[in-house]
Amino acid sequence: MAASMLEVRLSKTTKARCVFAACDLKSGDEILVEEPYAISLSTYQDRCDYCFSDRNKLLRCSRCKCQNYCNTSCQRSAWVLHKNECKDLQRFSPGKPSETVLLVARLLQLSKKYSKESNSSDDFPCSLSELQSNHEHFNEQRKKQFVKLLSTLKNYCGDQLPSNQELLHLFGQVTCNSFNICDPEMQSIGVGIYLKSSLLNHSCSPNCTAIFVGTTIHIRAVKAISKGEECSISYIDLMNPSHIRQRMLQEQYYFTCDCTSCQEELLDAEMGSVTCENCSGQVLRRDDTSFQACSACNTQVLPTRISEVLHIEEESRSLLEDCDSFSEKLKSKSKGQENWQNLFKLWSKLSIKQAGVLHIENVYRVRTVDKLYDVAVNLQNWTDALYLAQKVIQSYRKLYPSFHPLIGVHLLRLAKLQHFLGSFTMAIQYLQQASDIIKVTHGLQHELYKQLEEIQSNCIVEARFYSSDTQDKVN
Ligand SMILES: [Zn+2]
Numbered sequence: 437m438a439a440s441m442l443e444v445r446l447s448k449t450t451k452a453r454c455v456f457a458a459c460d461l462k463s464g465d466e467i468l469v470e471e472p473y474a475i476s477l478s479t480y481q482d483r484c485d486y487c488f489s490d491r492n493k494l495l496r497c498s499r500c501k502c503q504n505y506c507n508t509s510c511q512r513s514a515w516v517l518h519k520n521e522c523k524d525l526q527r528f529s530p531g532k533p534s535e536t537v538l539l540v541a542r543l544l545q546l547s548k549k550y551s552k553e554s555n556s557s558d559d560f561p562c563s564l565s566e567l568q569s570n571h572e573h574f575n576e577q578r579k580k581q582f583v584k585l586l587s588t589l590k591n592y593c594g595d596q597l598p599s600n601q602e603l604l605h606l607f608g609q610v611t612c613n614s615f616n617i618c619d620p621e622m623q624s625i626g627v628g629i630y631l632k633s634s635l636l637n638h639s640c641s642p643n644c645t646a647i648f649v650g651t652t653i654h655i656r657a658v659k660a661i662s663k664g665e666e667c668s669i670s671y672i673d674l675m676n677p678s679h680i681r682q683r684m685l686q687e688q689y690y691f692t693c694d695c696t697s698c699q700e701e702l703l704d705a706e707m708g709s710v711t712c713e714n715c716s717g718q719v720l721r722r723d724d725t726s727f728q729a730c731s732a733c734n735t736q737v738l739p740t741r742i743s744e745v746l747h748i749e750e751e752s753r754s755l756l757e758d759c760d761s762f763s764e765k766l767k768s769k770s771k772g773q774e775n776w777q778n779l780f781k782l783w784s785k786l787s788i789k790q791a792g793v794l795h796i797e798n799v800y801r802v803r804t805v806d807k808l809y810d811v812a813v814n815l816q817n818w819t820d821a822l823y824l825a826q827k828v829i830q831s832y833r834k835l836y837p838s839f840h841p842l843i844g845v846h847l848l849r850l851a852k853l854q855h856f857l858g859s860f861t862m863a864i865q866y867l868q869q870a871s872d873i874i875k876v877t878h879g880l881q882h883e884l885y886k887q888l889e890e891i892q893s894n895c896i897v898e899a900r901f902y903s904s905d906t907q908d909k910v911n
């Protein structure tokens with residue numbers, strides 16, 4: 437299937453291999469399905485280390501007590517690599533090395549196994565050595581990360597390591613080619629190397645998306661793509677203004693994006709917008725430190741207001757960055773009510789500062805409201821959760837490309853909430869909107885779509901039941 441839909445050619449501008457449509461593709465076409473070359477589960481995930489399933493009862497490796505498996509079948513398949521790793525894990529202390537260290541160590545094992553180059557019929561890469569490294573472009577921060585990795589790796593794998601130069605090359609390959617493996621709701625659960633998929637270039641307005649079934653990657657078209665057109669995915673979170681996207685791409689992938697979205701000034705202006713002090717309307721951003729006049733009442737943003745905005749944005753940025761790793765630990769280690777209460781205090785404090793200053797389309801505001809929504813769900817404050825989710829979806833619809841997996845996931849969450857609260861008509865409406873997107877981004881065979889269909893049929897039955905119930909009472 438994939439072989440006939442795609443072809444690999446050299447780009448005229450960069451002279452690098454790129455992926456092009458070999459025929460006309462429709463939105464929703466699955467264009468590439470690929471098993472991972474190597475994977476590594478995130479440290480705080482309680483999942484099978486082989487297939488990433490999160491079933492309730494997992495078997496623990498009795499020797500290292502570090503890795504879990506669904507059953508003996510997953511354990512046996514993992515043993516090929518785990519055999520050597522198990523000894524290293526038993527010696528390693530304290531705790532367990534990071535997911536990147538585990539991935540690099542697994543790649544080292546694989547490179548010994550498959551040292552001979554294999555050939556494939558198409559021009560896709562078929563060995564790790566064909567992937568770019570770009571380590572010569574490492575910035576100071578990346579160099580520091582490498583030094584840290586090197587010392588953990590020495591502690592973990594002992595003396596059998598290749599030269600530092602070879603490890604540097606490998607670390608470069610990992611940083612610019614690895615994919616975040618996501619669960620059906622698009623939360624990252626691990627990292628993986630996919631040789632073919634890594635040839636797809638980035639666009640901030642991509643015509644394809646990557647989703648996962650277990651650890652298998654599925655690349656799907658989210659727009660119609662004409663024969664000969666380049667296929668692209670997004671490497672980063674697109675809910676960032678273009679100057680931040682450019683910085684992220686430069687720091688991790690060493691290129692400047694010149695896609696159509698990066699020229700779109702309106703989208704940037706919205707992502708940085710603030711609330712008008714006079715009429716509460718949306719005030720668009722001009723650049724980092726200046727704003728346009730309010731489009732509704734023409735009021736100018738005063739310098740004191742600008743410094744207030746910058747201050748709140750800075751505080752939001754640092755909290756959001758710190759909390760990503762913090763909440764991941766929290767979610768897996770303990771689902772205690774008390775921790776969620778603390779998070780609730782933290783996010784609502786920030787949200788109160790932002791309210792009336794940052795517009796709901798400002799990316800910091802959207803992210804904070806999204807965090808609050810997550811906390812509300814975990815504290816089972818369903819009415820708050822519904823209110824927050826509705827705010828978030830409006831901004832997602834505006835700021836993400838139309839067929840982005842996160843929009844579908846979020847619409848489905850909203851539908852579940854409405855269903856739970858007994859608003860069946862609203863639930864059915866959201867399910868329809870979610871279905872329109874998930875059909876394209878995840879496909880009809882995906883677990884998430886099946887889940888959607890099930891809720892849909894329940895909703896229809898319940899809606900009928902309750903409406904006849906009310907009629908009975910009226911009569
Ligand atoms: Zn498994």
Ligand SMILES: [Zn+2]
Binds near residue numbers: 499500502503
């Ligand atoms: Zn073990």
Ligand SMILES: [Zn+2]
Binds near residue numbers: 640697
């Ligand atoms: Zn771009």
Ligand SMILES: [Zn+2]
Binds near residue numbers: 713716733
């Ligand atoms: Zn105004």
